[in-house]
Amino acid sequence: MLQTSLHFSHRLLEEIIQPGDQVVDATMGNGHDTALLAKLVGITGKVYAFDVQKAAIDATRKCLSEQKLMExxxxxxxxxxxxxxxxxxxTxxxxxxxxxxxxxxxxxxxxxxxxxxxxxxxxxLDRLVSKGRIILVVYYGHEGGKEELSMVEALCRNLPQQNYNVLSYQFINQMNHPPILYCIEKK
Ligand SMILES: C[S@@+](CC[C@H](N)C(=O)[O-])C[C@H]1O[C@@H](n2cnc3c(N)ncnc32)[C@H](O)[C@@H]1O
Incomplete structure (x- = not known):
């Protein structure tokens, strides 16, 4: 069966991340992606994770501690x-x-x-290594979501082909604005 954008984002990460790598979760939320990244980089690697909500930090710390991934x-x-x-x-x-x-x-x-x-x-983009990837899973059904989607789409389309491969992945026959995935890979 075709994978959701969320599952496909995990596959794109798993394909390239090795123990010892340094990676970023730019939107920590409940910490599901942070935990996946922490498992992939192992104790010799580093995950930098960001969120503006204290509830997200607390939920992520709990999730990581339970799985012994805080180090x-x-x-x-x-x-x-x-x-x-x-x-x-x-870095x-x-x-x-x-x-x-x-x-x-x-x-x-x-x-x-x-x-x-x-x-x-x-x-x-300034810190990404060759063959490194930036993945954006864009939920856009809420107010303000379409403006953000337009920005991401334009940014991705304008990246020069000689330096980056850029992919978009979306279901085009589903209701309720399923998320769209973009993957930027540095050549
Ligand atoms: C769709 S949720 C992320 C879900 C998360 N990946 C998970 O596994 O639970 C988006 C998150 O982005 C956070 N956010 C909003 N503005 C932000 C900013 N400027 N920097 C970092 N995080 C931000 C929100 O607080 C929210 O937790």
């Missing part, structure tokens, strides 16, 4: 637009994941925004 994880209670301030330009980032939208079963007013998402992607 390789650094959680930032701050927006991903600060990546350029806390991850040095020399080789192998992969990053964004789940854009709001945290399910939480405050639907707290959503990711085009400007801050773009700042984070730009900072990550």
């Amino acid at each position: 390789q994880s650094t959680l930032f209670h701050q927006g991903h637009e600060t990546i350029k301030d806390v991850i040095t330009i020399e 080789p980032i192998k992969a990053a994941i964004f789940n854009l939208g709001y945290l399910p079963k939480s405050d639907k007013e707290i959503i990711t925004q085009p400007d801050t998402t773009k700042a984070a992607v730009d900072a990550l």
